[in-house]
Amino acid sequence: MNKGELVDKVAEKANVTKKQADTVLTATLEAIVEAVSEGEKVTLVGFGSFERRDRAAREGRNPKTGDKMVIKATRVPAFSAGKLFKDKVAP
Secondary structure, eight states: OOHHHHHHHHHHHHTOOHHHHHHHHHHHHHHHHHHHHTTOOEEETTTEEEEEEEEOOEEEEOTTTOOEEEEOOEEEEEEEEOHHHHHHHOO
16 A cells, blocks of 8 residues: 555545545654654554664675675664554454
8 A cells, every 4th residue: 555545545534535634644744754753752552653763883794795894873763563553463
């Protein structure tokens, strides 16, 4: 499912126009991205939580040459599914 299909589904379930659903969905995603990028954890009860995690520097290998290389430390977004979400996916 892509964003357009999700907007269609939200509009149908919430009984609003597609434009309204798109506006709300876009604003929601922007708010989540903004909060996580600032280091906040966003928890949606029953759905899951979004947070920023630090990934330590590590040693890797170039797949073509096999040479060792250092992969720099970085920050990555992470999502953990909530219990209700997990139970729905794998009953």
